[in-house]
Amino acid sequence: MHVGIIFFLVILGSVLFHIFTPWYWTDIASNWQGMDDTITLTFWVGGGVFVAVCLFMIYCVFKFSYKEGRKVEYKPEDKKLERILTWATTIGVAALLAPGLIIWNQYVNVPKNALEVDVMAWQWGWQYRLPGEDGKLGTTKVVNINDENPFGINPDDPFGQDDIMIQSDVLNLKIDRPVKILLRSVDVLHNWYVPQFRSKMDAVPGVITFYWFEPNKVGEYEVLCAEYCGVGHYAMRGTVIVQDEQNYNQWLNEQETYSELVAKQNKLEIEKNKIVKKIDLN
Amino acid sequence: MSDEIDNKQSIQAQSSETMNQYSGSAAADIDYVRPAEIPEQDLYHGHSFITKWVFCQDAKVIGVQYFLTAVFTGVVGLILSWLMRLQLGFPGLAGFMTAEHYYQFVTMHGMIMVVYFLTALFLGGFGNYLIPLMVGARDMVFPYVNMISFWMFFIAVAVLMASFFVPGGPTGSGWTLYPPQAILEGTPGSGMGILLMLVSLSLFVIGFTMGGLNYLITILQARTRGMTLMRMPLTVWGIFTATVLAMLAFPALLVSSIMMTLDKVLGTSFFMPTILKAGEVLEYGGGSPILFQHLFWFFGHPEVYIVALPAFGIVSDLISVHARKNIFGYRMMVWAIVGIGALSFFVWAHHMYVSGMNPWFGFFFATTTLIIAVPTAMKVYNWIITLWRGNIRINTVMLWCLGFIVTFVNGGITGIFLGNVSVDVPLSDTYFVVAHFHMVMGIAPLMVIMGAVYHWFPLVAGRMLHEGLGKWHFWITFLGAYSIYFPMHYLGFIGVPRRYFEMYDSPYMTSAIGMNEFISLAAFIVGAAQFILIFNIIKTLKTGKPAGKNPWKANSLEWHTSTVPPEHGNFGDRLPVVHRWPYDFSVPGAKEDFIPQTTPPSEVVHTEVEKT
Secondary structure (H helix, E strand, O other), rough: HHHHHHHHHHHHHHHHHHHHHHOOOOOOOOOOOOHHHHHHHHHHHHHHHHHHHHHHHHHHHHHHHHOOOOOOOOOOOOOOHHHHHHHHHHHHHHHHHHHHHHHHHHHHOOOOEEEEEEEEEEOOEEEEEEEOOOOOOEEHHHEEEEOOOOOOOOOOOOOHHHOOOOOEEEEEEEEOOOOOEEEOOOOOOEEEEEEHHHOOOOOOOOOOOEEEEEEEOOOEEEEEEEOOOOOHHOEEEEEEEEEOOHHHHHHHHHOOHHHHHHHHHHHHHHHHHHHHHHHHHH | OOOHHHHHHHHHHHHHHHHHOOOOHHHHOOOOOOOOOOOOOOOOOOOHHHHHHHHOOHHHHHHHHHHHHHHHHHHHHHHHHHHHHHHHHOOOOOOOOOOHHHHHHHHHHHHHHHHHHHHHHHHHHHHHHHHHHHHHOOOOOOOOHHHHHHHHHHHHHHHHHHHHOOOOOOOOOOOOOOHHHHOOOOOOOOOOHHHHHHHHHHHHHHHHHHHHHHHHHHHOOOOOOOOOHHHHOOHHHHHHHHHHHHHHHHHHHHHHHHHHHHHHHOOOOOOOOEEEOEEEOOOOOOOOOHHHHHHHHHHHHHHHHHHHHHHHHHHHHHHHHHOEEEEEEEEHHHHHHHHHHHHHHHHHHHOOOOOOOOOOOOHHHHHHHHHHHHHHHHHHHHHHHHHHOEEOOOOHHHHHHHHHHHHHHHHHHHHHHHOOOHHHHHHHHHHHHHHHHHHHHHHHHHHHHHHHHHHHHHHHHOOEEHHHHHHHHHHHHHHHHHHHHHEEEEEHHHEEEEOOOOOOOHHHHHHHHHHHHHHHHHHHHHHHHHHHHHHHHHHHHHHHHHHOOOOOOOOOHHHHHOOOOOOOOOOOOOOOOOOOOOEEEOOOOOOOOOOOOOOHHHHHHOEEEEOO
């Protein structure tokens, strides 16, 4: 008797916990409401099955617990029942799979007007690069990376010259503009993840991976690395600031392009040479 | 040549004897069982302590050896989980706990529990003990290879444990061992630690292949007369299918271990692309980290079912015996096990939806993954329908089975979340995943293991485990484990990522602090409760109630040996002859509520038994 009651309380407790939990979604701040909705749907269907199966089990425990000489049903198979259950399950599973696949289709097809952002990851930090006026990112190579060329941009690539470089782990984004995150890593696996945006993808050394979202709430969000990347994994954080157009443009204008950096460094180089020459003359 | 003739004669003798036994009675026809096709095997009987208990060739002793070694690793894994929970619930409380240590404990806990504890326990432990007994064989077909299998496993465990004591400590690369970080500085134990892990895994695979071939060939070739495939207990079906999976999946682990060892030691670049580390470009180039993930999960996903299928099989038998009712839909259960096993090779990349593989794979792997839910759900339905109109003994064994159903359904449902590709995106790499796989392949199989221990201990040791202690053990474990993992899902909704040494300075995550403390306390209690079982076993071995023959009134062959516990050779002078499936419980018209598999039809003429 008490066995059934305890199991019943466990199920009841689970349902109540779900209803009254203070722990649930962090408020969504992107276009991926569909993911949340599919989870809610799966909760209803899956949770319903869980409760139904457990209540049936508990009923059996109450009703059919051992009694000497109880008459037991002897029915090895029931083709009809098995067929009904198979089809019902198949339909239920298909109903959950369909919205999942529809949303995945949106996830892998990036809108044409998405702003491309190069997210470069290393142990343990982030930096970002935006396309310049030509709207295209220059190509990069890991071996090109050095102090003068922190993103490893191919110096010969004309698209790379006006790229906007953000050597900081803070990225600003414009509200309601889709963003295509292009991920790359120079060492190990990483994953650029903002819980409020719901979306994520690994950064893999050697290839460029991508995903997209559309931030739709102004605010400051924490970036977390979501793929284990060594001992500093938990400290690999960053920030995203979603802004309205005016603030965003103001921020953008303050950023440096690759050619500006090269020019600045050439100037430094010339100054240094001058100093060296002066020292030589002296 | 002359041997062969002798053998044939002895077979003929045997079969004509069987015929003679009933000649002249009407029962002769209905009791007929085809004669044996091959002669009985000769067994090597050990005489010294060493050959009887150490380098032993008796599958039952090997099973116990596997069991005890696996339990030892399990206790190590348990202690590691305590240390992790200490850090997560009460950061900073343990002064020695650095991020390096934390990641090493996470890694070793995961690898130990999945491979060295669960796999070895189900296949090496229960497989060795139960297969020959349940199919009516005297031993495994290759007893000597079987012995070596255990000792390879033992060496693998020793190598694994040795990695705790090498410079740099054990690997801290996560149990998935993803390169490049697994073999680069920046990950703890990236020197000797990872090498010993890879060597240990390779040894494990080699040892396991020896055991696995034994299980398969014993089941296929050494079944006793009348034991058709469709009369085998589901336990044997589960272990059989799991072993087939292991034979096909472990090679992927072996080659990936070897390739990573080469990357580490010889500087090859199987998994290593061009890498910039501390301002310098390393001498790697052209390799693919994602290739490793494909190889790993081609092993790793079937591995889930290598653990789950024996659990499915065992729990089916336990439920049937203790509900005094035939398992519902036996044939469906068999096909579900085989079907799940086959499908499990087509779903591996659902662990990799956000790994950076071609995203179009997502459609395929989400579909195959959700298809698996159908046969799995059928198994759940059949378990609960077996309870329906049964005569359920609410004893410790049944409690573990009920606990299994609750935790398995819970974990299965959350699997539908994670398998459904776009739902996985927000949840992957969060605590939702941790909660899901602990519920479905940690706690649920553990419930079955415990049920199986309480069920078969009387056979192994000849004494009944104490029921009262067993019930305490169950309730603390079940309620405790459920209250660890059920709320943990909600951490995943918040967005808390897994494998974080320290988390809680993020503004929206501070609400989780209380829950983490609660989970840690529950984990300490559940872990401690496992020592009730160890106490129970020691106490029972000394003063337990003698079990006698077939204390649960079960039908399958292991309870019908000539002695309890069964001696080497299992069945005395004559192998049993099987006349029916093992689920003839509460058959209408029968005198008792069970008909053992060895009972010939002529003894139960007026019953409506299943013709299997």
